[in-house]
Amino acid sequence: MRAPALALAALLVLATAGCGDDASEPAGAPAAAPSSAPSSASSSAPSGGSSSEGGAATADASVPVLRASVGTPDDPEAYVISLVDADGQEVTELPAGDYVVEVDDPATSHNVHLEGPGVDESTTVPETTTTQWRVSLQPGDYVYRCDPHPSMVGELTVTDV
Ligand SMILES: [Cu+2]
Incomplete structure (x- = not known):
């Protein structure tokens, strides 16, 4: 009872x-x-x-996760920038929509800068940062780069759904 x-x-x-x-x-x-x-x-x-x-829980589950990072596991200052999906695959094309970008910037000489229609998010160069950006990607061309180093750049095309 x-x-x-x-x-x-x-x-x-x-x-x-x-x-x-x-x-x-x-x-x-x-x-x-x-x-x-x-x-x-x-x-x-x-x-x-x-x-x-x-x-x-549902916010995380329903919104696709992307991961943006600079450096490599062995060398955070390596001249590498990447944008991958939840499976670790490099992302070059995505359907428009909301995404959570998990950002890992362990480098003091690099930053992560994502720019495109409606989005302009960046970490700072000297600070090491782990953060999340909630972004609404619209059809068009996006660029992710390290601002001081023109060689560290990637492109992302967002398509209409
Ligand atoms: Cu850099």
Whole structure:
């Protein structure tokens, strides 16, 4: 008799903790909820559970990820710039839409600069940075480059969908 009440109380605690503290406990809450929650509990509170967890998870899952980086794993100052998809394949053509660009600039002599229709994002040359850009790519030609080094450049064509 007490089990359902305890389960609901636990869910409320998890939901409350998740909303106020989602940055510090993203792994704990989603892992605990499905194993401890019977199907009746999930149907009684679908909006609370899905919205508190879904915000970050669905945003990442539904928007394709690109990775822009300079240097190589062995030498962050190597004169290399790359733009790859989630599978590590070089990207030269993409359909228009929203993307998350995960940017890795471990170099003090290079930067990453993505420029094209509606987009002008860059890291700074001296600072080493790991960041994310949420971009809305439109049909047209984009260029990603390292500003001080003209040889470090790549082109991306975005096509109509
Ligand atoms: Cu450079």
